[in-house]
Amino acid sequence: DTGVSQDPRHKITKRGQNVTFRCDPISEHNRLYWYRQTLGQGPEFLTYFQNEAQLEKSRLLSDRFSAERPKGSFSTLEIQRTEQGDSAMYLCASSPPKNNEQFFGPGTRLTVL
Amino acid sequence: QKEVEQNSGPLSVPEGAIASLNCTYSDRGSQSFFWYRQYSGKSPELIMSIYSNGDKEDGRFTAQLNKASQYVSLLIRDSQPSDSATYLCAVKPKGYQKVTFGTGTKLQVIP
Numbered sequence: 705d706t707g708v709s710q711d712p713r714h715k716i717t718k719r720g721q722n723v724t725f726r727c728d729p730i731s732e733h734n735r736l737y738w739y740r741q742t743l744g745q746g747p748e749f750l751t752y753f754q755n756e757a758q759l760e761k762s763r764l765l766s767d768r769f770s771a772e773r774p775k776g777s778f779s780t781l782e783i784q785r786t787e788q789g790d791s792a793m794y795l796c797a798s799s800p801p802k803n804n805e806q807f808f809g810p811g812t813r814l815t816v817l
Numbered sequence: 818q819k820e821v822e823q824n825s826g827p828l829s830v831p832e833g834a835i836a837s838l839n840c841t842y843s844d845r846g847s848q849s850f851f852w853y854r855q856y857s858g859k860s861p862e863l864i865m866s867i868y869s870n871g872d873k874e875d876g877r878f879t880a881q882l883n884k885a886s887q888y889v890s891l892l893i894r895d896s897q898p899s900d901s902a903t904y905l906c907a908v909k910p911k912g913y914q915k916v917t918f919g920t921g922t923k924l925q926v927i928p
Binding site for chain 2: 735737744745746747748749752754759760762793795804805806807808809810811
């Protein structure tokens with residue numbers, strides 16, 4: 705499978721714990737995006753990387769959230785001190801150079817108890 | 818006013834009919850427009866992208882864009898039960914990579 709992969713697919717955690725998600729984009733895709741989706745809503749943009757540079761960041765991304773993309777390959781999204789309101793599907797997408805089409809991974813479903 | 822608006826549905830059409838899904842957007846500077854299909858519990862899947870006014874056809878799908886009216890639509894011909902899903906309209910402004918999604922329209926194709 706050469707699509708976007710995400711790990712883990714499901715995560716259950718207790719309020720106050722830290723969690724980290726990983727995204728591996730499609731090979732040769734230099735652009736990577738993180739979104740969050742809650743039930744009945746469309747995906748909400750969180751952040752964008754071009755290669756290793758984080759170029760766009762939503763105001764939704766509070767200081768408890770941080771994302772990295774070392775060496776411009778895979779990316780991680782960390783949520784510190786999780787809250788129940790963080791429960792959502794976290795989606796990663798990637799796109800190739802000079803192309804605006806974004807291809808999504810399967811997502812990581814986070815449940816905060 | 819929401820940045821991207823869609824009727825949440827459900828939109829019910831009989832099998833074999835044409836399904837028409839509509840979307841309006843508020844940012845006149847928007848440059849790129851996308852339609853995604855999302856099955857329950859799954860991630861969005863790209864169906865079509867459209868960048869200029871007019872129609873773009875791909876198989877049973879036709880995307881239509883009218884920038885003057887800030888309106889984009891998706892037509893699905895010969896609708897099949899497997900087309901039953903939520904269809905998300907997405908819009909990207911010029912100069913930014915952030916894509917804004919609508920809340921989606923749920924389509925039900927009745928056999």
